[in-house]
Amino acid sequence: MPDRLSPISEAAVQSVFSATLRVDTHGTGFTDITFAARDFLAQAGAGEGVFLAFLRHTSASLTIQENADPDVQTDLTTALERLAPEAAPWIHDAEGPDDMPAHVKAMLNGVTLHVPVTDGKLALGTWQGIYLIEHRRAPHSREVIFQFVGSRK
Amino acid sequence: MPDRLSPISEAAVQSVFSATLRVDTHGTGFTDITFAARDFLAQAGAGEGVFLAFLRHTSASLTIQENADPDVQTDLTTALERLAPEAAPWIHDAEGPDDMPAHVKAMLNGVTLHVPVTDGKLALGTWQGIYLIEHRRAPHSREVIFQFVGSRK
Amino acid sequence: MPDRLSPISEAAVQSVFSATLRVDTHGTGFTDITFAARDFLAQAGAGEGVFLAFLRHTSASLTIQENADPDVQTDLTTALERLAPEAAPWIHDAEGPDDMPAHVKAMLNGVTLHVPVTDGKLALGTWQGIYLIEHRRAPHSREVIFQFVGSRK
Numbered sequence: 001m002p003d004r005l006s007p008i009s010e011a012a013v014q015s016v017f018s019a020t021l022r023v024d025t026h027g028t029g030f031t032d033i034t035f036a037a038r039d040f041l042a043q044a045g046a047g048e049g050v051f052l053a054f055l056r057h058t059s060a061s062l063t064i065q066e067n068a069d070p071d072v073q074t075d076l077t078t079a080l081e082r083l084a085p086e087a088a089p090w091i092h093d094a095e096g097p098d099d100m101p102a103h104v105k106a107m108l109n110g111v112t113l114h115v116p117v118t119d120g121k122l123a124l125g126t127w128q129g130i131y132l133i134e135h136r137r138a139p140h141s142r143e144v145i146f147q148f149v150g151s152r153k
Numbered sequence: 154m155p156d157r158l159s160p161i162s163e164a165a166v167q168s169v170f171s172a173t174l175r176v177d178t179h180g181t182g183f184t185d186i187t188f189a190a191r192d193f194l195a196q197a198g199a200g201e202g203v204f205l206a207f208l209r210h211t212s213a214s215l216t217i218q219e220n221a222d223p224d225v226q227t228d229l230t231t232a233l234e235r236l237a238p239e240a241a242p243w244i245h246d247a248e249g250p251d252d253m254p255a256h257v258k259a260m261l262n263g264v265t266l267h268v269p270v271t272d273g274k275l276a277l278g279t280w281q282g283i284y285l286i287e288h289r290r291a292p293h294s295r296e297v298i299f300q301f302v303g304s305r306k
Numbered sequence: 307m308p309d310r311l312s313p314i315s316e317a318a319v320q321s322v323f324s325a326t327l328r329v330d331t332h333g334t335g336f337t338d339i340t341f342a343a344r345d346f347l348a349q350a351g352a353g354e355g356v357f358l359a360f361l362r363h364t365s366a367s368l369t370i371q372e373n374a375d376p377d378v379q380t381d382l383t384t385a386l387e388r389l390a391p392e393a394a395p396w397i398h399d400a401e402g403p404d405d406m407p408a409h410v411k412a413m414l415n416g417v418t419l420h421v422p423v424t425d426g427k428l429a430l431g432t433w434q435g436i437y438l439i440e441h442r443r444a445p446h447s448r449e450v451i452f453q454f455v456g457s458r459k
Contacts, residue, residue: 005342005452006326008350013319013455016202016303018269019161036158044161049322050358050453052203054269056278058219063413066364071398072409079390079410084232092224103225104232107216111281112266113418116324116360116451123451125362128417145269145276146158147203149166149302149455150322166319169355169456171422173312189311197314205356207422209431211372237385245377256378257385260369264434265419298422298429299311300356302319302455 011048011151019044021144025060025134028098030073033144034122034129040146041120049150051122052114053130056143059102060134061109067129080105080135102135109133120153164201164304172197174297178213178287181251183226186297187275187282193299194273202303204275205267206283209296212255213287214262220282233258233288255288262286273306317354317457325350327450331366331440334404336379339450340428340435346452347426355456357428358420359436362449365408366440367415373435386411386441408441415439426459 021036037051055062066072084104086097093100115130116123124130134140174189190204208215219225237257239250246253268283269276277283285295327342343357361368372378390410392403399406421436422429430436438448 004328005346005349006328008323008325008346010321010323010350013166013322015163016166017161017163018201018271020159022157022159040158040161043158044163048324050455052267052269054267054276056276056281058217058278058280064364064417065413066409069398069400072406075396075398075406076410076413079394079413082394083236083389088232088235090228092222092228094222100225100228103219104229107218107229107232108261108414110263110266110416111217112268113416114267114358114360114420115418116358116453118324123360123362125364125449127364128362143278147269149203168316169319170314170316171354171424172314175310175312193311193314196311197316205420205422207420207429209429209434211370211431211433236389241385241388243381245375245381247375253378253381256372257382260371260382260385261414263416263419264370265421267420296431300422302356 014151017044017148019146021146023132023142025140025142027137027139028134030131030133032129033132037130044148045153046117046120046148047151047153049117049148050114051117052147054145055111058106059136060142061106061111062113063109063131063133064128065131066127068127098137105135167304170197170301172299174299176285176295178293178295180290180292181287183284183286185282186285190283197301198306199270199273199301200304200306202270202301203267204270205300207298208264211259212289213295214259214264215266216262216284216286217281218284219280221280251290258288320457323350323454325452327452329438329448331446331448333443333445334440336437336439338435339438343436350454351459352423352426352454353457353459355423355454356420357423358453360451361417364412365442366448367412367417368419369415369437369439370434371437372433374433404443411441
């Protein structure tokens with residue numbers, strides 16, 4: 001058996017809950033928004049369903065990545081810089097040398113993700129956290145829309 | 154306070170609406186499908202919920218990116234070419250030198266995304282548009298499945 | 307006309323179904339989980355709606371890619387190795403030289419995706435399959451959470 005499926009659970013889909021999280025970044029790097037997502041689900045009274053996050057920007061991104069060793073985040077940032085270096089000959093440079101690389105990084109990582117919710121809890125793996133990655137050098141104020149689709153508690 | 158959550162809104166989830174958008178591309182580059190998504194939501198009579206898009210191909214992709222300066226799209230295309238150059242020693246080359254790089258670009262960008270919907274409108278940021286990126290050189294006919302899950306107006 | 311939208315179908319959203327798929331990988335490479343997804347939908351009695359998959363790990367990823375020529379998977383693996391080489395000067399190396407590159411690949415590909423479901427069937431394109439990509443060298447046991455939101459048959 002290469003794979004094995006667990007028993008299937010079912011719940012009624014009743015509501016969609018929505019709220020906006022504002023995140024003030026400190027420039028390039030990771031901001032953990034896992035706690036804010038948990039807070040949203042608790043406040044909404046979420047039961048069984050799907051949590052969705054959407055970032056309303058094109059020079060930052062969302063990712064689910066390791067929450068243990070902070071060196072991983074440093075290395076991920078370095079990896080992105082190598083994939084989209086400021087020194088490359090970009091045409092779009094009116095907003096500064098870090099803007100076009102930021103768009104490339106945002107495109108590669110994406111601005112949307114979802115996490116299953118079981119009994120009101122994010123079904124993240126042990127080592128997973130939800131992060132907003134700021135790709136610009138300067139601090140920015142960013143908006144993330146949280147949604148939950150599923151049953152109420 | 155590193156982040157602040159807005160009040161939470163709730164709406165009933167009633168329906169899932171689905172339709173297929175056919176996009177004729179002109180070869181490598183971006184096609185804006187934001188207007189088509191808005192048209193779909195208006196026709197469906199969508200209220201509060203989630204818009205989802207899915208691309209039925211493996212050598213093109215979907216992205217949410219800047220809708221202002223067209224130079225950004227040129228630079229994004231160049232960035233993808235650098236990440237997956239035609240000159241690399243690909244094994245799979247029966248469909249032409251641009252086919253395998255197209256698969257790599259599609260894998261990195263992905264073929265699925267979602268956008269929250271508020272009062273029937275896509276909750277995109279000011280500078281965000283939804284794009285289909287054609288990664289092949291030749292024009293192709295592509296299919297995108299649009300869905301909306303949420304309340305009716 | 308650059309694009310054309312089909313007629314819109316509507317179905318009631320009744321339930322969210324959830325189950326966990328365990329996948330034992332054989333080390334670096336692709337595992338096809340399309341059949342397991344179909345099995346989940348059939349067992350759940352899914353009708354019209356959305357299938358979602360979520361991977362509970364940070365050194366493997368999910369992708370929708372070509373299901374025909376196996377050389378494509380080999381080339382995709384090679385492409386990822388070029389984008390995140392083991393020989394790069396990573397800080398995080400306590401878990402082996404293949405660990406940090408695995409995190410980078412997982413970030414770029416992502417761990418979440420969705421596929422529309424029509425009449426209980428995944429609306430994949432002809433050449434699309436759903437894959438778990440193992441980025442570590444050693445075999446691992448991985449968990450993927452499958453969900454379906456929509457109508458019952």
